[in-house]
Amino acid sequence: MFANLTIRQKQIAWAWAFLALPVLFYGVIRFYPTGNAILISFQDWNLLGSRTWAGWENYAKLWNDPVFWKVFVNTFEYLLIGTPLSLLISFVIAYHLDKVRFMHGFLRMLYFLPFMTSAVAMAWVWRWFYQPVPSGLFNKLLASVGIPQIEFLNSTTNALPAVLAPAIWAGLGFQIIIFMAGLRAIPTTYYEAARVDGVGWWTQLTQITIPLLRPTIVFIVVFSSIGFLRIFDHVFNMTTNNPGGPLDSTKPLVLMIYQTAFTSFDMGYAAAQTVVLFLILLIVSLAQLWILRSD
Amino acid sequence: MTTKARMAALAAGTAIWAAGASAQQVEIEYWQYFFDARVDAMEQLIASFEEANPDITVTMTTFPYADYRTKVAAAIPAGEGPDVVQLFYGWLNDYIEAGLIQPLPADAFPADRIDADFFPMVQAMKVDGEYWALPTAVRSLALFYNERLFEAAGIDGPPETLDELVEVAAQLTERDGAGNITQVGLTAGMTAQDHHWFREVLVRQFGGQPYADETAREVAYDSDAGRQALEFYVGLTEGEDAVSSIGFMDEPQAAFKAGRAGMHIDGSFRIGSLADTRGLNWGVAELPAGPDGTRSNYSSYWVNAITTKAEGERYDAAVKFMEYVTSDEAMQVWLDVVGELPAKPSVGMTDENANDPVYGPFIRGLEYANTTQFVNESAQREQMVQMVERITLEGQSVADSLTQAAQGEQAILDEANATN
Numbered sequence: 001m002f003a004n005l006t007i008r009q010k011q012i013a014w015a016w017a018f019l020a021l022p023v024l025f026y027g028v029i030r031f032y033p034t035g036n037a038i039l040i041s042f043q044d045w046n047l048l049g050s051r052t053w054a055g056w057e058n059y060a061k062l063w064n065d066p067v068f069w070k071v072f073v074n075t076f077e078y079l080l081i082g083t084p085l086s087l088l089i090s091f092v093i094a095y096h097l098d099k100v101r102f103m104h105g106f107l108r109m110l111y112f113l114p115f116m117t118s119a120v121a122m123a124w125v126w127r128w129f130y131q132p133v134p135s136g137l138f139n140k141l142l143a144s145v146g147i148p149q150i151e152f153l154n155s156t157t158n159a160l161p162a163v164l165a166p167a168i169w170a171g172l173g174f175q176i177i178i179f180m181a182g183l184r185a186i187p188t189t190y191y192e193a194a195r196v197d198g199v200g201w202w203t204q205l206t207q208i209t210i211p212l213l214r215p216t217i218v219f220i221v222v223f224s225s226i227g228f229l230r231i232f233d234h235v236f237n238m239t240t241n242n243p244g245g246p247l248d249s250t251k252p253l254v255l256m257i258y259q260t261a262f263t264s265f266d267m268g269y270a271a272a273q274t275v276v277l278f279l280i281l282l283i284v285s286l287a288q289l290w291i292l293r294s295d
Numbered sequence: 296m297t298t299k300a301r302m303a304a305l306a307a308g309t310a311i312w313a314a315g316a317s318a319q320q321v322e323i324e325y326w327q328y329f330f331d332a333r334v335d336a337m338e339q340l341i342a343s344f345e346e347a348n349p350d351i352t353v354t355m356t357t358f359p360y361a362d363y364r365t366k367v368a369a370a371i372p373a374g375e376g377p378d379v380v381q382l383f384y385g386w387l388n389d390y391i392e393a394g395l396i397q398p399l400p401a402d403a404f405p406a407d408r409i410d411a412d413f414f415p416m417v418q419a420m421k422v423d424g425e426y427w428a429l430p431t432a433v434r435s436l437a438l439f440y441n442e443r444l445f446e447a448a449g450i451d452g453p454p455e456t457l458d459e460l461v462e463v464a465a466q467l468t469e470r471d472g473a474g475n476i477t478q479v480g481l482t483a484g485m486t487a488q489d490h491h492w493f494r495e496v497l498v499r500q501f502g503g504q505p506y507a508d509e510t511a512r513e514v515a516y517d518s519d520a521g522r523q524a525l526e527f528y529v530g531l532t533e534g535e536d537a538v539s540s541i542g543f544m545d546e547p548q549a550a551f552k553a554g555r556a557g558m559h560i561d562g563s564f565r566i567g568s569l570a571d572t573r574g575l576n577w578g579v580a581e582l583p584a585g586p587d588g589t590r591s592n593y594s595s596y597w598v599n600a601i602t603t604k605a606e607g608e609r610y611d612a613a614v615k616f617m618e619y620v621t622s623d624e625a626m627q628v629w630l631d632v633v634g635e636l637p638a639k640p641s642v643g644m645t646d647e648n649a650n651d652p653v654y655g656p657f658i659r660g661l662e663y664a665n666t667t668q669f670v671n672e673s674a675q676r677e678q679m680v681q682m683v684e685r686i687t688l689e690g691q692s693v694a695d696s697l698t699q700a701a702q703g704e705q706a707i708l709d710e711a712n713a714t715n
Contacts, residue, residue: 048368048390049393127545133471143473246681265389
């Protein structure tokens with residue numbers, strides 16, 4: 001039967017044969033649970049009993065939940081502080097590291113190391129750094145020079161930046177490596193031509209380097225935005241006693257989903273939050289791709 | 296007879312013998328979450344039980360705590376799960392609602408006898424006059440104190456009343472030159488056990504009730520007594536004469552373990568980890584009495600129940616097993632191996648147990664202990680945590696913050712009532 005097919009049909013048949021495994025994989029591991037989650041978001045389910053139909057109830061509850069709006073704002077704070085700041089720092093470091101010849105590999109390794117470290121271990125170490133006296137490193141240093149204590153984590157205003165700092169630091173190594181690869185990919189002939197024309201470093205940076213890094217920047221912005229929108233490990237581990245506290249000031253959406261699902265066992269409500277997170281991720285990613293599109 | 300025929304006869308004989316044995320042999324499955332000492336204790340209990348009942352085999356399966364509830368929920372409806380299951384007392388209603396467990400038979404577990412035999416807070420397991428689950432062991436709160444720091448400060452013994460508690464704590468508090476606390480008299484933090492201390496102990500000691508009745512579906516602590524209790528609690532950590540600091544050394548038990556806290560209120564489950572701490576000399580006392588001498592305590596526990604999967608001879612075996620794990624003998628094993636307190640006065644209040652220097656104060660506390668019937672313990676705890684945070688971080692008044700917490704918790708209870 002196979003022999004009777006045209007070459008084109010055979011090609012299609014083979015293509016599907018090779019695609020079968022990934023299609024099956026995505027269907028079972030990705031799309032089926034995604035569809036199921038959307039279905040659960042319209043139901044009430046506490047894991048133990050049967051699922052009952054709830055209609056838009058979970059979404060209405062979400063709309064009227066003050067904690068959700070607090071968490072919504074927090075999530076965007078992580079994104080809007082985290083992404084530009086990490087982009088700027090990693091570019092500055094990569095730009096200069098690219099010019100350094102002395103111990104280049106070692107320095108690059110130092111910057112990359114935090115990326116390979118477990119987020120949980122890192123969060124706990126930073127959590128201890130932030131403690132008040134007598135156990136916290138930062139406050140101990142402040143106390144030793146006579147500066148009043150700073151409440152890092154036990155404060156509704158300082159806690160979010162304090163949690164975000166190690167998260168930015170952890171992601172830096174990866175972004176630096178990507179930036180350096182982008183910098184290396186720019187042909188040196190452009191710079192040579194610029195030098196022949198007597199152009200300064202600032203003009204080189206703004207007219208040659210940054211425009212040619214555009215694809216790299218798009219990649220890093222999208223990638224790190226998704227990362228900050230999904231921030232969880234750092235927040236959860238630095239505030240385990242009171243997850244997302246104090247007074248929900250550090251709680252991101254993913255942590256709220258986790259708590260709703262696995263401490264309150266309100267699966268329908270958690271699924272509704274997940275759908276909202278999915279939509280936010282989708283919109284933010286599409287918007288960034290559209291804004292930073294290369295034309 | 297040929298060899299072949301002899302073999303066939305032998306095989307047939309074996310088969311008949313095996314069939315006979317399997318008809319008598321009942322196998323039941325027991326599930327609990329994984330915790331070293333609990334698994335050890337249960338293995339001992341199963342061994343003694345199987346010795347007394349040679350026709351019953353008990354297989355124990357354990358799961359990590361985090362997965363436990365999900366596994367049970369998935370397995371029982373599929374007919375795969377345990378015949379006897381361990382669950383947290385606060386989950387009982389969910390399990391009954393979902394049809395995962397069945398009531399204990401009234402002939403083996405008559406309600407009036409259990410009312411009389413067990414410590415009173417176990418009555419929370421009685422729904423519509425029937426017991427659905429029973430504990431082997433229970434936990435309660437007590438005051439841990441650092442003997443070395445007491446000696447250094449010249450204090451004779453642990454405080455008996457709340458006034459003495461504050462007085463002793465003040466003597467144990469140390470500050471650096473800038474006024475930062477470097478050693479607390481008493482640890483504090485609603486994230487640990489203090490939310491139980493506040494609800495079931497302080498509110499009652501100032502003359503109030505945490506909830507309108509024992510089903511705990513209506514918040515009642517937004518009262519004068521509640522305000523006094525909260526003022527007392529917040530007063531420990533606020534102002535010039537604070538004897539405690541929330542978040543001091545990250546966690547209360549860490550501060551106590553590190554020898555930087557004079558006193559610490561915690562559950563009996565902490566005994567094990569403190570006993571292993573080198574260089575720490577500690578003692579235990581009953582929780583301090585209230586202004587009018589009222590004593591109270593909070594107790595929580597894990598219970599065992601028979602699932603709806605157990606039927607026929609497996610059901611009978613499960614009942615026998617339940618009888619054994621709630622026996623006096625099993626409770627003594629559990630106390631010796633796990634360090635959790637016996638659920639019956641007949642075992643707990645023996646001279647040896649009630650006067651034990653470590654377990655004694657916890658066991659004596661059981662006589663006047665109350666249990667909160669949580670619908671969602673972590674969400675209800677969060678209300679207590681945020682109640683204190685609003686006062687300490689945002690400067691809200693005690694009365695307003697208490698009212699807001701009471702409304703928040705009532706909303707959680709109402710939602711649970713609506714779905715159940």
